[in-house]
Amino acid sequence: MQSIVQKTNKKGPAAGGGSNGNMLANLVKNNVRQYSMIISLIFIMLLFQILTDGLLLKPLNITNLILQNSYILVLAIGMVLVIITGHIDLSVGSIAAFVGAISAILMVNYEVPTFVAIVLSLAAGALIGAWQGFWIAYVKIPAFIVTLAGMLIFRGLTMIVLEGKSIAPFPDSFQKMSTGFIPDFGGASGIHITTLLVGILLSILIVAGDIKNRQNQLKHNLETSSQGVFLAKLAAIVIVLNLFTYALAMYEGIPNILVILAVLIVVYRFFTNRMKTGRHVYAIGGNEKAALLSGVKTKWVTFWVFVNMGVLSALSGLLFAARLNAATPKAGNLFELDAIAACFIGGASAYGGIGTVPGAIIGGLVMGIMNNGMSLLGLGIDWQQGIKGLVLLAAVAFDIYNKNKAA
Structure with a gap:
């Protein structure tokens, strides 16, 4: 619900140019x-x-x-x-x-x-x-x-x-279900190339999906963020995602x-x-x-x-x-x-x-x-x-x- x-x-003033x-x-x-x-x-x-x-x-x-x-x-x-x-x-x-x-x-x-x-x-x-x-x-x-x-x-x-x-x-x-890793098909030493490629692919899919959703929202006059906020959000997601996959790639991968x-x-x-x-x-x-x-x-x-x-x-x-x-x-x-x-x-x-x-x-x-x-x-x-209990209460x-x- x-x-x-x-x-x-409905689309508010901000979405229309506010x-x-x-x-x-x-x-x-x-x-x-x-x-x-x-x-x-x-x-x-x-x-x-x-x-x-x-x-x-x-x-x-x-x-x-x-x-x-x-x-x-x-x-x-x-x-x-x-x-x-x-x-x-x-x-x-x-x-x-x-x-x-x-x-x-x-x-x-x-x-x-x-x-x-x-x-x-x-x-x-x-x-x-x-x-x-x-x-x-x-x-x-x-x-x-x-x-x-x-x-x-x-x-x-x-x-x-x-x-x-x-x-x-x-x-x-x-055991591999919980402790195993996706194999690396890149063959490079020191960094998991497959993991980096997965991060790039996911970034492309997320950007394409968000752009499509935004276009649908605008088409149906639904409320959406301004273009600047939208681009900033996309940039933040892509940066965080690729930093995360890079960190995984520096160890054993995904x-x-x-x-x-x-x-x-x-x-x-x-x-x-x-x-x-x-x-x-x-x-x-x-x-x-x-x-x-x-x-x-x-x-x-x-x-x-x-x-x-x-x-x-x-x-x-x-x-x-x-x-x-x-x-x-x-x-x-x-x-x-x-x-x-x-x-x-x-x-x-x-x-x-x-x-x-x-x-x-x-x-x-x-x-x-x-x-x-x-x-x-x-x-x-x-x-x-004790600290966890306080966080839950808060x-x-x-x-x-x-x-x-x-x-």
């Missing part, structure tokens, strides 16, 4: 949470870059940031849909651990082929999501209670199937997990922005009764949101197990809190109906950079947890402040 409102705003300042002010006002999180992310990066004497943005550490936070970002993509519908899921960490245990039993104990084991593990996640979605959508038990029960059930099942022990090692083909994340972001952004079911998710979170009266199948949509969350929890568990090269009873501990925090920090509303996939990714990056930066500075886990307070101000 949020995206519909934004797209139906000042760039007015247009910029309108853009910031209409997207205050999104822009504030981007600014916060940049500020946090620069702060820790200075405090760590440049260690934060070293190529090796940038790659480590991606590998360390990939499973949380996958969970955040699914969690933001759950939060948009007005629900919460406390079971994702336990589901990730349970599915990781299942995959280990299949691949290590029974030597099931990697691809078959991955498919079966994702199917198990879908069944778990369907189980929880049924109680939430059709029996109308609050999601908090259902997923709290799921958190306890699947944590217990993880300990039972693993018998309190770790199972390792996984096949090399499975991690496989980054490709998986990129595909998920594109697919789910398209789903939430362009597909009818995605708009129904926002409608349910905005006002479930009104959505039902408008013809939205609220129970069906809610059910499939939790099925989707189960699948992404399973994928997160597979990625974590592949990176750890073991399935352990303690895997997935507090994953749910990090995923929820990423969504709220990234702009999702505690009241439902508001949130975006890119916002959840930005929120996850804020959390990940803070964790990494504080670890580089030598801060203990006690300080890290993000939700900011959301409530904006909501009250709008009212």
Whole structure:
């Protein structure tokens, strides 16, 4: 619903030749949470870059940031849909651990082929999501209670199937899903040519896509930024993207997990922005009764949101197990809190109906950079947890402040 409102705003004075300042002010006002999180992310990066004497943005550490936070970002993509519908899921960490245990039993104990084991593990996640979605959508038990029960059930099942022990090692083909890199076809030493070419290609696609979208907006008299602001935005995106790919190219190149994340972001952004079911998710979170009266199948949509969350929890568990090269009873501990925090920090509303996939990714990056930066500075886990808690509280307070101000 949020995206519909934004797209139906008519072309204002700034778009028709008014000042760039007015247009910029309108853009910031209409997207205050999104822009504030981007600014916060940049500020946090620069702060820790200075405090760590440049260690934060070293190529090796940038790659480590991606590998360390990939499973949380996958969970955040699914969690933001759950939060948009007005629900919460406390079971994702336990589901990730349970599915990781299942995959280990299949691949290590029974030597099931990697691809078959991955498919079966994702199917198990879908069944778990369907189980929880049924109680939430059709029996109308609050999601908090259902997923709290799921958190306890699947944590217990993880300990039972693993018998309190770790199972390792996984096949090399499975480990590469989380720790492997795209091969370099350039053949040059010292720098990953393929990664640089990918950055250039993505820049061309982004520029071409944004130009096409701007032309469509102007054609239909929709509000858009002035040409100067538009060009500045494109230049910033291209520069940041190519600096990022250059940093990756200076180490091992693009991690496989980054490709998986990129595909998920594109697919789910398209789903939430362009597909009818995605708009129904926002409608349910905005006002479930009104959505039902408008013809939205609220129970069906809610059910499939939790099925989707189960699948992404399973994928997160597979990625974590592949990176750890073991399935352990303690895997997935507090994953749910990090995923929820990423969504709220990234702009999702505690009241439902508001949130975006890119916002959840930005929120996850804020959390990940803070964790990494504080670890580089030598801060203990006690300080890290306390600071993360304050950041989450501030993000939700900011959301409530904006909501009250709008009212």
